[in-house]
Amino acid sequence: MAEPGKVVVRWQRWAFANLGSVFTNFGSLWLILAPLVSLVATYAPRRLFHTYFNLFLRRRSRRILNVVDPYVTVDVSEPGSDVRYSRYGPVSDCDSTYEEVKAYLSGACWQDDARELRAEGAREGDGLVISMRDGQDVADEFRGVPLWWSSVVEKDVQGQRQGKRRFQRLTFHLRHRRLVIDEYLPHVRRRGREILFSNRRRRLYTNSKSRDVYSYEYKSWSYIDFDHPTTFDTLAMEPAKKKEIMDDLDAFRENRDFYRRTGKPWKRGYLLYGPPGTGKSTMVAAMANYLDYDIYDVELTVVNTNTDLRRLLIETTSKSIIVIEDIDCSLDLTGDRAKQRRRPGPSTKAAADDADDRPRNAVTLSGLLNFIDGLWSACGGERIVVFTTNHVDKLDPALIRRGRMDMHIEMSYCGFEAFRTLAKNYLGIDEHELFGSVEEVLREVELTPADVAECLMTARRAGAGEPSPCLEILVDELKKRAEEKEKAEAEARAKAEAEAKAAAEAEAEANAAEMARGSPR
Numbered sequence: 001m002a003e004p005g006k007v008v009v010r011w012q013r014w015a016f017a018n019l020g021s022v023f024t025n026f027g028s029l030w031l032i033l034a035p036l037v038s039l040v041a042t043y044a045p046r047r048l049f050h051t052y053f054n055l056f057l058r059r060r061s062r063r064i065l066n067v068v069d070p071y072v073t074v075d076v077s078e079p080g081s082d083v084r085y086s087r088y089g090p091v092s093d094c095d096s097t098y099e100e101v102k103a104y105l106s107g108a109c110w111q112d113d114a115r116e117l118r119a120e121g122a123r124e125g126d127g128l129v130i131s132m133r134d135g136q137d138v139a140d141e142f143r144g145v146p147l148w149w150s151s152v153v154e155k156d157v158q159g160q161r162q163g164k165r166r167f168q169r170l171t172f173h174l175r176h177r178r179l180v181i182d183e184y185l186p187h188v189r190r191r192g193r194e195i196l197f198s199n200r201r202r203r204l205y206t207n208s209k210s211r212d213v214y215s216y217e218y219k220s221w222s223y224i225d226f227d228h229p230t231t232f233d234t235l236a237m238e239p240a241k242k243k244e245i246m247d248d249l250d251a252f253r254e255n256r257d258f259y260r261r262t263g264k265p266w267k268r269g270y271l272l273y274g275p276p277g278t279g280k281s282t283m284v285a286a287m288a289n290y291l292d293y294d295i296y297d298v299e300l301t302v303v304n305t306n307t308d309l310r311r312l313l314i315e316t317t318s319k320s321i322i323v324i325e326d327i328d329c330s331l332d333l334t335g336d337r338a339k340q341r342r343r344p345g346p347s348t349k350a351a352a353d354d355a356d357d358r359p360r361n362a363v364t365l366s367g368l369l370n371f372i373d374g375l376w377s378a379c380g381g382e383r384i385v386v387f388t389t390n391h392v393d394k395l396d397p398a399l400i401r402r403g404r405m406d407m408h409i410e411m412s413y414c415g416f417e418a419f420r421t422l423a424k425n426y427l428g429i430d431e432h433e434l435f436g437s438v439e440e441v442l443r444e445v446e447l448t449p450a451d452v453a454e455c456l457m458t459a460r461r462a463g464a465g466e467p468s469p470c471l472e473i474l475v476d477e478l479k480k481r482a483e484e485k486e487k488a489e490a491e492a493r494a495k496a497e498a499e500a501k502a503a504a505e506a507e508a509e510a511n512a513a514e515m516a517r518g519s520p521r
């Protein structure tokens, strides 16, 4: 094989030998082209000639520039005066890319290369957002490709006003243009969003009265910081059931692509049912804390129309739990829809007045069904809908069918396993010889976790927090509570029976009087 050097020598020889013919050929070519160029310059429209000539030159110069400086820059500019406002405040979809990039870079700022940093208070919470000072650079790497970010500030003149405009400028080699635009920048935004999301305080929203919609300061939702201490660790429930719910929530959160692939909107419904005090509201708080989601607590009784309900839904954000508590009491949503349509008008005056007070287009069952899984509900994604009720049997089957309420969770009376969690929460113990006595009591009577928690509070106070006396007092308390409950239930039963008996007697008397009036004299 020839040595590389020799090839060069041979090429040079060939080049010199052929130099004369190259010039000759170029001369002949130019002899043909020159009149053509001058013809086009003379007769073609002037603008057209210049445009094409300019374009030609620019392309050539760009190629030369690419060899000299093969780097591309992309600016992400700080949103300035162009943030749009609506009557509800800043429009939520105003471009958040700058904030996301800044949040992403706050991670990169911990590297050695950025020495001059800037700290700003986070919009929410007590944390600080660390970013680069103007003119600073940090290096980043994505799939082995080096990239550089710099913080740039430029003068911005708009009419009479002068200001500064900040950019986060990304520089990379032009050969990575597709990777950067298609994959790296979306990755930066995603990661930045995650950082912003984890830094923020969670919120508990509640809806405003529909009838205030015309007031100037109306906002569909108002909120407070959500700071509920309940977690799945402190929730008293059978461990297997608890695990099932947590696994279900994990599967929901992690399966965004699965939902997309199967064409299902990314949302899930949970129906929590059981007697009062069994921990339904507590479960909602535990879910929100587990997923790190906001809660939208919908008060249906102040929503006037289905349209208002839809507006509420549109104004919720993703990564949220929308909860309707005591759905059986919120509206008359029981019974089937056909019956609702056929329902006769108010027969008594009182009922008629009552009906007049109610808004004309009150929320209907179909409005609520649309709220849960109509077309609008699919917008945004990553939402959980929770209904809680004490009377599951009273609800329309359409409302709670599988697919709408995907998981039905019964919150039941306090079993021994649930008690263990409560004992750990209140007394800090996992095991004790008196646990057997507690188990016996709980097997015999139906007490809610709220009842047991209350007894534990009393026992803790009386027993000065010492496990053995506390548990002894607890057993007595539980027995006492069970007796009280039995007595209250017996009284309620007796009262109901007495009322039924009195009603039957009154009806019999009325019938007798009717008969006496109607009988022939």
Ligand SMILES: Nc1ncnc2c1ncn2[C@@H]1O[C@H](COP(=O)(O)OP(=O)(O)OP(=O)(O)O)[C@@H](O)[C@H]1O
Binding pocket: 234, 235, 236, 237, 274, 275, 276, 277, 278, 279, 280, 281, 282, 283, 389, 390, 411, 449, 450, 451, 453
């Ligand atoms: N499973 C539970 N685990 C831990 N604490 C519980 C549990 N259930 C109830 N509690 C305690 O009882 C209190 C009342 O519970 P919660 O409000 O969650 O009941 P609920 O089922 O929502 O009742 P309601 O049907 O009346 O709304 C809570 O503040 C909590 O301290």
Ligand SMILES: [Mg+2]
Binding pocket: 280, 281, 282, 325, 388
């Ligand atoms: Mg509740």
